[in-house]
Amino acid sequence: MAPDRFSVGIDLGGSRLRGGLVSQDGQLVARVETRTEADRGVPGVLANLKRVIAQLLDSSDPSRVAGIGIAAAGQIHPATHAVVYAPNLNWKDVPLRDEIESAFGLPTYVDNDVRAAAWGEYRFGVGRGAKSLIAVFVGTGVGSGAVVNGMLLAGHDNAAGELGHTQVVMDGLPCLCGQSGCVEPYASGSGFVRRVEAALAQHVETSLAADIGGDPRRVTAALVERAAAAGDALARLLWTDAERYLGMALANYVTLLNPELLVLGGGIMLTSPSLADALAEQVARRATVMSRGVRVAVAALGDSAGIFGAADRVWLHL
Ligand SMILES: [Zn+2]
Numbered sequence: 001m002a003p004d005r006f007s008v009g010i011d012l013g014g015s016r017l018r019g020g021l022v023s024q025d026g027q028l029v030a031r032v033e034t035r036t037e038a039d040r041g042v043p044g045v046l047a048n049l050k051r052v053i054a055q056l057l058d059s060s061d062p063s064r065v066a067g068i069g070i071a072a073a074g075q076i077h078p079a080t081h082a083v084v085y086a087p088n089l090n091w092k093d094v095p096l097r098d099e100i101e102s103a104f105g106l107p108t109y110v111d112n113d114v115r116a117a118a119w120g121e122y123r124f125g126v127g128r129g130a131k132s133l134i135a136v137f138v139g140t141g142v143g144s145g146a147v148v149n150g151m152l153l154a155g156h157d158n159a160a161g162e163l164g165h166t167q168v169v170m171d172g173l174p175c176l177c178g179q180s181g182c183v184e185p186y187a188s189g190s191g192f193v194r195r196v197e198a199a200l201a202q203h204v205e206t207s208l209a210a211d212i213g214g215d216p217r218r219v220t221a222a223l224v225e226r227a228a229a230a231g232d233a234l235a236r237l238l239w240t241d242a243e244r245y246l247g248m249a250l251a252n253y254v255t256l257l258n259p260e261l262l263v264l265g266g267g268i269m270l271t272s273p274s275l276a277d278a279l280a281e282q283v284a285r286r287a288t289v290m291s292r293g294v295r296v297a298v299a300a301l302g303d304s305a306g307i308f309g310a311a312d313r314v315w316l317h318l
Helices: 038-058 096-104 113-124 189-201 221-229 233-257 267-271 274-286 302-317
Strands: 006-012 016-023 028-035 065-072 083-086 091-094 108-112 133-138 142-148 261-265 295-298
Touching: 006 038, 006 113, 006 302, 016 038, 016 302, 028 038, 028 302, 038 065, 038 091, 038 096, 065 096, 065 113, 065 302, 096 108, 108 113, 108 302, 113 133, 113 142, 113 261, 113 302, 133 233, 133 267, 142 233, 189 221, 189 233, 221 233, 221 267, 221 274, 233 274, 261 274, 267 274, 274 295
Parallel strands: 006 065, 065 108, 133 261, 261 295
Antiparallel strands: 006 016, 016 028, 083 091, 133 142
């Protein structure tokens, strides 16, 4: 039997930097996690990244490592694999692939982090065996990746899947992207923070004020869900909006792509497991009748999905 071959998978996020050594058949044989330290600028983050990759390479016979896949939070140039723009890292036009290839002499590929996580779930997570799936991750923001008949949708500018910036409310709440009425201000961690902040500024009565000690940055989805269940009017409005508008966006997505499986992941899905049931119910009600057979499942790989996805994308390029 031929010895296993491996690739390095990196998930480069705004706060955490995670890496793994993954065999071609999807076994995670080494894992390293550290802080990204985005505040140290591009050279500081690259130094951390190279240290993580070196540690992972040291854990194996280097001749058996075929390449490096990086999932980075931001827009990735489809040809050069440079990071065009990454607000969480505060990066613009960073030639990430060239930097890592010249440092390690291994073929290197960079994908968007959410798309890579969707690929990870498709290949080795809850989507294993499915041919077409949509994976939606709800946390600080809302992102997604879609695999249709075995192909990960990238789009012309490598920007497909921005579900958080699809519009669900005419002239609705302003979004950080500059538009209004997007999903994200209604159904994300950052959206809850900003809505509570606005409500407190208008002296709206809410039990959330005591929960967060008056500091809107401490608002979490779990707190909103709990206060809503206890009958707080503001929290009920926020939670109901999140379910409705995210449910609407998911139903539209399912109607458009007709996937076999809808994967729900991200921090909020973990802390508020009942949200998945509410969203599944919305999709079953709102999606076109031809697509209502879609299965809904919670993501299985947690915060390792990006590592698996990035590592596995290497084999597609070689
Ligand atoms: Zn937006």
